[in-house]
Amino acid sequence: VTDLEELRDRMQRFTTERDWERFHDPKSLVLALVGEVGELSELLQWLPADQVVDLANSEPLRSRLGEELADVLLYLLRLADVLNIHLGDAARQKMLRSEERFPADQVRSVAPLKFEPYT
Amino acid sequence: VTDLEELRDRMQRFTTERDWERFHDPKSLVLALVGEVGELSELLQWLPADQVVDLANSEPLRSRLGEELADVLLYLLRLADVLNIHLGDAARQKMLRSEERFPADQVRSVAPLKFEPYT
Amino acid sequence: VTDLEELRDRMQRFTTERDWERFHDPKSLVLALVGEVGELSELLQWLPADQVVDLANSEPLRSRLGEELADVLLYLLRLADVLNIHLGDAARQKMLRSEERFPADQVRSVAPLKFEPYT
Amino acid sequence: VTDLEELRDRMQRFTTERDWERFHDPKSLVLALVGEVGELSELLQWLPADQVVDLANSEPLRSRLGEELADVLLYLLRLADVLNIHLGDAARQKMLRSEERFPADQVRSVAPLKFEPYT
Numbered sequence: 001v002t003d004l005e006e007l008r009d010r011m012q013r014f015t016t017e018r019d020w021e022r023f024h025d026p027k028s029l030v031l032a033l034v035g036e037v038g039e040l041s042e043l044l045q046w047l048p049a050d051q052v053v054d055l056a057n058s059e060p061l062r063s064r065l066g067e068e069l070a071d072v073l074l075y076l077l078r079l080a081d082v083l084n085i086h087l088g089d090a091a092r093q094k095m096l097r098s099e100e101r102f103p104a105d106q107v108r109s110v111a112p113l114k115f116e117p118y119t
Numbered sequence: 120v121t122d123l124e125e126l127r128d129r130m131q132r133f134t135t136e137r138d139w140e141r142f143h144d145p146k147s148l149v150l151a152l153v154g155e156v157g158e159l160s161e162l163l164q165w166l167p168a169d170q171v172v173d174l175a176n177s178e179p180l181r182s183r184l185g186e187e188l189a190d191v192l193l194y195l196l197r198l199a200d201v202l203n204i205h206l207g208d209a210a211r212q213k214m215l216r217s218e219e220r221f222p223a224d225q226v227r228s229v230a231p232l233k234f235e236p237y238t
Numbered sequence: 239v240t241d242l243e244e245l246r247d248r249m250q251r252f253t254t255e256r257d258w259e260r261f262h263d264p265k266s267l268v269l270a271l272v273g274e275v276g277e278l279s280e281l282l283q284w285l286p287a288d289q290v291v292d293l294a295n296s297e298p299l300r301s302r303l304g305e306e307l308a309d310v311l312l313y314l315l316r317l318a319d320v321l322n323i324h325l326g327d328a329a330r331q332k333m334l335r336s337e338e339r340f341p342a343d344q345v346r347s348v349a350p351l352k353f354e355p356y357t
Numbered sequence: 358v359t360d361l362e363e364l365r366d367r368m369q370r371f372t373t374e375r376d377w378e379r380f381h382d383p384k385s386l387v388l389a390l391v392g393e394v395g396e397l398s399e400l401l402q403w404l405p406a407d408q409v410v411d412l413a414n415s416e417p418l419r420s421r422l423g424e425e426l427a428d429v430l431l432y433l434l435r436l437a438d439v440l441n442i443h444l445g446d447a448a449r450q451k452m453l454r455s456e457e458r459f460p461a462d463q464v465r466s467v468a469p470l471k472f473e474p475y476t
Contacts, residue, residue, distance in 0.1 A: 002207025004121035010214055017223040023403045026171040027163055027265055030156075031402035033191075034272050037149075037156055038395010044146055045388035046380045049287040052145040056202045069199050069206055070213035072152075076195070080188050083175045087188055088121025094189035095129055104136040142284045146384055150283035153391050157276010164269035165261045168406040240445025242359035248452055255461040264409040265401055268394075271429075275387075275394055282384055290383040294440045304442050307433065308451035310390075311444060314429055321413045323423050325430060326359025332427035333367055342374040 004088045008077045015078065029079040036071035043068060123207045127196045134197065148198040155190040162187060242326045246315045253316065267317040274309040281306060361445045365434045372435065386436040393428035400425065 015021055043064055047055055056065055080087040134140055162183055166174055175184055199206040253259055281302055285293055294303055318325040372378055400421055404412055413422055437444040 001120075002123035002210070004123050007207075007210055007214070014214065014218060017227075018221060019227045025168055026175070027166075027168050027269060027406070028402050030160055030163060030272075031265060031268060031398040034156060034160070034268075035395045035399035035402060037153060038392045038398065041149055041153070041388040041395065042392035044149060045385050045392060047146075049144055049146050049384070053201060053203070056145070056204070062204070065202055066204050066209035067213060069195065069202075069204060070209040072195055073192075073206060073210050074213065076188065076191055082172060083184055083188075084172070085175070085181070085185050085188060087192060088126075090185035090189040091121070091126055091192050094186060094193060095126070095133065099133060102137060108136075108138050146287070146388060147283050149388060149391075150279040150384060153387075154276045154280035154283060157273045157279065160269040160276065161273035164266050164273060168265070239358075240361035240448070242361050245445075245448055245452070252452065252456060255465075256459060257465050263406055264413070265404075265406050268398055268401060272394060272398070275391060279387055279391070282387060285384075287382055287384050291439060291441070294383070294442070300442070303440055304447035305451060307437050307440075307442060307444055308447040310433055311430075311448050312451060314426065314433070318426050320410060321422055321426075322410070323413070323419070323426060325426055326364075328423035328427040329359070329364055329430050332424060332431065333364070333371070337371060340375060346374075346376050 004077070007074070008081050008087070011074055011078050012081055024078060024082055026079060026083055029075055029082065033072060033075040033079060036068055036075060040065070040068040040072065123196070126193070127200050127206070130193055130197050131200055143197060143201055145198060145202055148194055148201065152191060152194040152198060155187055155194060159184070159187040159191065242315070245312070246319050246325070249312055249316050250319055262316060262320055264317060264321055267313055267320065271310060271313040271317060274306055274313060278303070278306040278310065361434070364431070365438050365444070368431055368435050369438055381435060381439055383436060383440055386432055386439065390429060390432040390436060393425055393432060397422070397425040397429065 015024060043061065044052055055061055077087060080090070134143060162180065163171055174180055196206060199209070253262060281299065282290055293299055315325060318328070372381060400418065401409055412418055434444060437447070
């Protein structure tokens, strides 16, 4: 089990111990998040779309992807924390809403271009 | 406690029940992640940097931010899942490496421009 | 001929006439740019990779793509302007460097995974 | 004068001469654009918002910013080109629409939180 709140608190402690809270205003943290999403994109950009899953099973791509995915998660947790938003609660609420909004028997086999899935 | 693996499995079930796996190749999921990060950015872009935390305590901004943060998390979980990468393990490894790489007594009060914090 | 400096000046005039310079600090403009890149991503995210060019020839996708591409360009011009950087000069320098760095007869048919094309 | 169509054609020639068209499908190019926007974000993320313009006047930040801004522009031109969209025309149309949609005497001194400037 990965406890999201435990990770959040560990990031908070990491930040406080280094006196880095001053840099962690929300707009700066969004830019940091964008930076990590950019690194993730660069790993995949020129790979053939239908081979990415296979290629990602081999090193060094596998480890590199793990690092960038982790960076995105850690900055996201930090951002929610400074905004006083409980990310776990927000995610459960969003899942519930999407499950209700897109009844499986109505959207199955429906082209997803007509709507924004999950949002 | 928010169990990250439980959320991941719920997203997987949500996708399978709607027969949407066909859309969830890694490059498409990164684009979806970018879309949600963009919506998050739009909520904050014109706010004065030093007032964001205060403004985010009031509705409707608070709920809107929660939704976008949730969307980013849910697509991130989905992306790691299709890449067969355990996001929780990756995050713990990354935290450990950052804690070792940036000893608190050496980087405290050091301008963060000289290095990339956490990466 | 599209004169990049003319577009830049028109954006500057547009901003000044509305007294919006106060919102256009560089970090806010990057967030605005990210927002537009996110909207562009959302238009393409669920389309089959090999059909995008065809689908983009029909309305309403064609016009929507034009708008988002334009938004990215206009914010990019505004950002370079407030940073006092001549975007046209920077682009010509970058092209020249890439042309020298990647000699056509050496990189042709070379898998682009080994390097970052153009950068 | 920076002729946008000339830059576009130079990027096209650069790509063709290296036989790299195969990598330049629209979704891959958006990911490449996201990668460059991410690098731009990383340059600014921890800088105090009110000092960025000053700091960007000195090297090496100035040259680094110029490179990333150029990369964003060049990928944007390439993306519009493969989508058969005339970026210059799209930008002029968008400017015209924004000028009409936001009359200067109506939006001046109006908090921009109530609307999305320029979009």
